[in-house]
Amino acid sequence: MxxxxxxxxxxxxxxxxxxxxxxxxxxxxxxxxxxxxxxxxxxxxxxxxxxxxxxxxxxxxxxxxxxxxxxxxxxxxxxxxxxxxxxxxxxxxxxxxxxxxxxxxxxxxxxxxxxxxxxxxxxxxxxxxxxxxxxxxxxxxxxxxxxxxxxxxxxxxxxxxxxxxHHISFELLPKKFTLSQLQALYELVLDKKFDKRNFRKNVKRMSHVIPLNEKQQGVMHKPAQLFSFNPNEISE
Amino acid sequence: MxxxxxxxxxxxxxxxxxxxxxxxxxxxxxxxxxxxxxxxxxxxxxxxxxxxxxxxxxxxxxxxxxxxxxxxxxxxxxxxxxxxxxxxxxxxxxxxxxxxxxxxxxxxxxxxxxxxxxxxxxxxxxxxxxxxxxxxxxxxxxxxxxxxxxxxxxxxxxxxxxxxxHHISFELLPKKFTLSQLQALYELVLDKKFDKRNFRKNVKRMSHVIPLNEKQQGVMHKPAQLFSFNPNEISE
CATH class of the missing domain: 3.90.79.10 (Nucleoside Triphosphate Pyrophosphohydrolase)
Structure with missing residues (x-):
């Protein structure tokens, strides 16, 4: 055998x-x-x-x-x-x-x-x-x-x-990211559109996404707030 | 090599x-x-x-x-x-x-x-x-x-x-099952307790779980309604 x-x-x-x-x-x-x-x-x-x-x-x-x-x-x-x-x-x-x-x-x-x-x-x-x-x-x-x-x-x-x-999206994003970037990633990978307001509401409930006291720099439009992932909340 | x-x-x-x-x-x-x-x-x-x-x-x-x-x-x-x-x-x-x-x-x-x-x-x-x-x-x-x-x-x-x-729970249950059996399986595998009423509310929203026009037979207690899984709604 x-x-x-x-x-x-x-x-x-x-x-x-x-x-x-x-x-x-x-x-x-x-x-x-x-x-x-x-x-x-x-x-x-x-x-x-x-x-x-x-x-x-x-x-x-x-x-x-x-x-x-x-x-x-x-x-x-x-x-x-x-x-x-x-x-x-x-x-x-x-x-x-x-x-x-x-x-x-x-x-x-x-x-x-x-x-x-x-x-x-x-x-x-x-x-x-x-x-x-x-x-x-x-x-x-x-x-x-x-x-x-x-x-x-x-x-x-x-x-x-x-x-x-598995909260692995953070591996694909820059260390500091905007919610528009997070939403764009989800929409691309999952191949569906999210309502912007609902998406943000859901993100607020995610303990692994942390709002930073910082905004985008060097952009032409109104700078958006930056977020980062809390590594302690991320499990394999 | x-x-x-x-x-x-x-x-x-x-x-x-x-x-x-x-x-x-x-x-x-x-x-x-x-x-x-x-x-x-x-x-x-x-x-x-x-x-x-x-x-x-x-x-x-x-x-x-x-x-x-x-x-x-x-x-x-x-x-x-x-x-x-x-x-x-x-x-x-x-x-x-x-x-x-x-x-x-x-x-x-x-x-x-x-x-x-x-x-x-x-x-x-x-x-x-x-x-x-x-x-x-x-x-x-x-x-x-x-x-x-x-x-x-x-x-x-x-x-x-x-x-x-993946809706694979149906592989572990009999063809016709009660919601108590489904809940017990979920509680055992996921190692958490569900509120009975909320669990049933959630199940009603699952298109792959179908209520049957049938009740349990040969049980001592009040016979419960039987359900089955809709194979068309189950994807790999």
């Missing part, structure tokens, strides 16, 4: 948010350095790689994300394991996989994490040695390698589900 | 519910049939086993559950992958694992599913050839093999989180 050669990878769906909307971090597949496979068509994919034999899953996700994008210290949460026996055997993925692995036909099960970054406070600079790394608007996601479109969409479902129940 | 020998298993946390409370299905570890290891101390564990090389994860969970307990056709949902590099290397687990596997030290990553069964309509009869199989009250769970206590408690967290948002 022991199973044959199996590999485990981690893949990361990193959502970045600013006033322009919700973006996802995609990388271009790399080819071997020797140039032997320069004619192989690469595809955009989520940052991911095989785990090391002595590495925990979250630890692997952090390492792989850092190696491929230089992103560090961001919120990562496991949301699903993808194990379709043929998930890396599609024709579109074969050539690239052959250029990289000795047994491209072997099964890979991947454990997927989503991560959240505010692009307002600082836009993370992905490492250039990993090839091209891009923040792509969620509405403009191209066809991705393997089953990564499915992984991305399942990751977005997980974000949507947990946005309210 | 390719990883060494890794194995993937599935483990199932099966919750069963009736008016006596919430139970979990545990099996006793089996020893080789030849009797060579009869002196090895076995421990209770969750139903689980290695996946087959051509098998999807959910498919493996269904097969393993059926092989070990004869349970079939029940709601199963993946909730977490457990990948601590030393999760099967504890001293307490070594002897049993050695009796069964050629490389007991090799790493096993497990993908865990929770399942839900109503014990009211029919108490599933677990298969006897799998050794002892028992429904154990959630409050009386003994120390389990490997990291199965942690898997169970993470599975219960997942059930608690999804009870309301």
């Amino acid at each position: 022991e199973s044959n050669a199996l590999h485990i990878s981690v893949d990361c769906v990193i959502f970045g948010y600013d006033d322009d909307g919700l973006k996802v971090l995609l990388i271009d597949q790399q080819l071997p350095y020797d140039g032997s496979s320069a004619d192989i068509q690469t595809q955009p994919q989520l940052p991911g790689d095989l785990i090391l034999i002595n590495e925990g899953l979250l630890q692997a996700a952090k390492r792989v994300l850092f190696e491929l994008t230089q992103l560090n210290g961001i919120y990562l949460k496991q949301f699903h394991a993808f194990g379709d026996p043929s998930r890396v055997n599609d024709d579109k993925d074969l050539a690239w996989l052959q250029s990289l692995r000795t047994h491209p036909e072997q099964r890979v099960i991947t454990v997927a994490y989503f991560g959240l970054v505010s692009l307002q406070d600082h836009t993370p600079k992905p490492a250039s040695f990993a090839g091209s790394v891009n923040w792509v608007d969620l509405n403009d996601i191209p066809p991705l390698a393997f089953d990564h479109n499915e992984i991305l969409s399942t990751g977005f479902d997980a974000l949507r589900e947990q946005l309210e129940s | 390719e990883s060494n020998a890794l194995h993937i298993s599935v483990d199932c946390v099966i919750f069963g519910y009736d008016d006596d409370g919430l139970k979990v299905l545990l099996i006793d570890q089996q020893l080789p049939y030849d009797g060579s290891s009869a002196d090895i101390q076995t421990q209770p564990q969750l139903p689980g086993d290695l996946i087959l090389i051509n098998e999807g994860l959910l498919q493996a969970a269904k097969r393993v559950l059926f092989e070990l307990t004869q349970l079939n056709g029940i709601y199963l949902k993946q909730f977490h992958a457990f990948g601590d590099p030393s999760r099967v290397n504890d001293d307490k687990d070594l002897a049993w694992l050695q009796s069964l596997r050629t490389h007991p030290e090799q790493r096993v990553i497990t993908v865990a599913y929770f399942g839900l069964v109503s014990l009211q309509d029919h108490t599933p009869k677990p298969a006897s050839f799998a050794g002892s199989v028992n429904w154990v009250d959630l409050n009386d769970i003994p120390p389990l093999a490997f990291d199965h206590n942690e898997i169970l408690s993470t599975g219960f967290d997942a059930l608690r989180e999804q009870l309301e948002s």
Whole structure:
């Protein structure tokens, strides 16, 4: 009953948010350095790689994300394991996989994490040695390698589900934010409109959202009050 | 960067519910049939086993559950992958694992599913050839093999989180149930008391709970109205 050669990878769906909307971090597949496979068509994919034999899953996700994008210290949460026996055997993925692995036909099960970054406070600079790394608007996601479109969409479902129940929206917003920014984020992720007055009434009841004695600066319109999240009220 | 020998298993946390409370299905570890290891101390564990090389994860969970307990056709949902590099290397687990596997030290990553069964309509009869199989009250769970206590408690967290948002309570109740039964289930899983009148008011607003033109039968007290769930209103 022991199973044959199996590999485990981690893949990361990193959502970045600013006033322009919700973006996802995609990388271009790399080819071997020797140039032997320069004619192989690469595809955009989520940052991911095989785990090391002595590495925990979250630890692997952090390492792989850092190696491929230089992103560090961001919120990562496991949301699903993808194990379709043929998930890396599609024709579109074969050539690239052959250029990289000795047994491209072997099964890979991947454990997927989503991560959240505010692009307002600082836009993370992905490492250039990993090839091209891009923040792509969620509405403009191209066809991705393997089953990564499915992984991305399942990751977005997980974000949507947990946005309210887990108070994770603060990971996507700047440290100080306006209620308009909070409402815009909720409307984008949950794909519905909220009445401004009701939304504000509800926020006032949330003990984890704290009004600051501070207003926006450097804006053309009437500066709005700033708020922040109370980390003590935020549970995993 | 390719990883060494890794194995993937599935483990199932099966919750069963009736008016006596919430139970979990545990099996006793089996020893080789030849009797060579009869002196090895076995421990209770969750139903689980290695996946087959051509098998999807959910498919493996269904097969393993059926092989070990004869349970079939029940709601199963993946909730977490457990990948601590030393999760099967504890001293307490070594002897049993050695009796069964050629490389007991090799790493096993497990993908865990929770399942839900109503014990009211029919108490599933677990298969006897799998050794002892028992429904154990959630409050009386003994120390389990490997990291199965942690898997169970993470599975219960997942059930608690999804009870309301995913309308899965109907999987734990008989087809026709009273509002007292529904309230008792919510109170048990969410570990809080609800005011009876408010609870009923809230239920009336739930489009997936339908009042039936039927009352309880064969009860000593005043028979209560029966309800059922509208499957069209229930989404995954």
